[in-house]
Amino acid sequence: MESALNKIFHWYKSEKDNLKEKKCDIKFVKELIFKNYDELLNTTLIYKDNFELKDYLIIHSSYSCVIMMKLAKMYGFSKEETINSGIAGLLHDIGMFFIPDEIYLSEKKLTEEELEIIRKHPEEGMLYLLNFSDISSKTISAVYEHHERLDGTGYPRKIKDGEISFMGKMLQITDVYDALSRRREYRKGYFAHELLKRLAFLTKTSLNGDILKKFLEFFPVYPIGKKVLLSNNETYEIIDRGTNPFRPVVENSNGRIDLNDQGFWSMYIVKVVNSQE
Numbered sequence: 001m002e003s004a005l006n007k008i009f010h011w012y013k014s015e016k017d018n019l020k021e022k023k024c025d026i027k028f029v030k031e032l033i034f035k036n037y038d039e040l041l042n043t044t045l046i047y048k049d050n051f052e053l054k055d056y057l058i059i060h061s062s063y064s065c066v067i068m069m070k071l072a073k074m075y076g077f078s079k080e081e082t083i084n085s086g087i088a089g090l091l092h093d094i095g096m097f098f099i100p101d102e103i104y105l106s107e108k109k110l111t112e113e114e115l116e117i118i119r120k121h122p123e124e125g126m127l128y129l130l131n132f133s134d135i136s137s138k139t140i141s142a143v144y145e146h147h148e149r150l151d152g153t154g155y156p157r158k159i160k161d162g163e164i165s166f167m168g169k170m171l172q173i174t175d176v177y178d179a180l181s182r183r184r185e186y187r188k189g190y191f192a193h194e195l196l197k198r199l200a201f202l203t204k205t206s207l208n209g210d211i212l213k214k215f216l217e218f219f220p221v222y223p224i225g226k227k228v229l230l231s232n233n234e235t236y237e238i239i240d241r242g243t244n245p246f247r248p249v250v251e252n253s254n255g256r257i258d259l260n261d262q263g264f265w266s267m268y269i270v271k272v273v274n275s276q277e
């Protein structure tokens with residue numbers, strides 16, 4: 001049976017052309033998330049690099065939907081608000097569909113002019129979502145704010161901490177975490193533990209540190225599905241967060257190792273292995 005994550009991914013993918021013409025009915029997505037509520041909340045997100053880069057945006061959005069729902073649940077949001085958070089995650093980059101393909105799919109370094117066009121996507125997304133009465137105002141604000149930063153260095157309005165909604169701050173962390181965990185056209189590597197360092201650094205100025213702490217209570221420092229080289233010179237796949245976010249459970253054809261198990265304390269992760277290595 002198709003997983004709930006796949007269902008929302010396929011919904012988004014099938015609506016791509018309608019979206020470009022601004023003819024997509026967003027109403028259906030709320031129903032889809034509502035019907036698959038429990039399964040989406042219980043989804044384990046697996047970060048493999050075997051996706052087509054043209055699907056990047058939709059995969060990133062689908063994962064962001066699940067992350068936002070999990071985070072909302074951790075904060076004790078009601079079911080309605082948890083769904084609204086999920087919709088914000090799923091549709092936060094919807095404005096990108098209104099940007100010409102040659103800019104948004106460009107593999108070249110973008111010019112300042114092109115970047116200016118890309119930076120319009122939060123506003124474009126917000127304006128489109130305003131057409132749908134059953135998309136909550138909190139969801140729409142979060143979409144509009146997902147590239148703002150607490151110190152005013154974001155875009156499009158350069159608003160600061162006190163002016164950014166809580167859901168907007170949740171979405172900022174979600175967006176950065178998921179995006180940094182993935183391979184991109186211009187960046188083969190990914191970060192894993194480096195990711196945490198980067199996120200922690202960003203909380204000094206531009207992201208909310210309390211939300212990041214909450215986030216790391218349930219989200220792994222080493223994303224599940226990534227491969228790592230251990231000190232025994234063998235490559236393993238991360239299969240579970242385990243009890244210590246820095247010492248996850250790993251597996252290869254020789255067996256499974258819980259790095260936090262006393263018997264394996266002498267072993268350690270040397271590096272994250274790029275799937276192309």
Ligand SMILES: [Fe+2]
Pocket residue numbers: 092093121146147
């Ligand atoms: Fe974005």
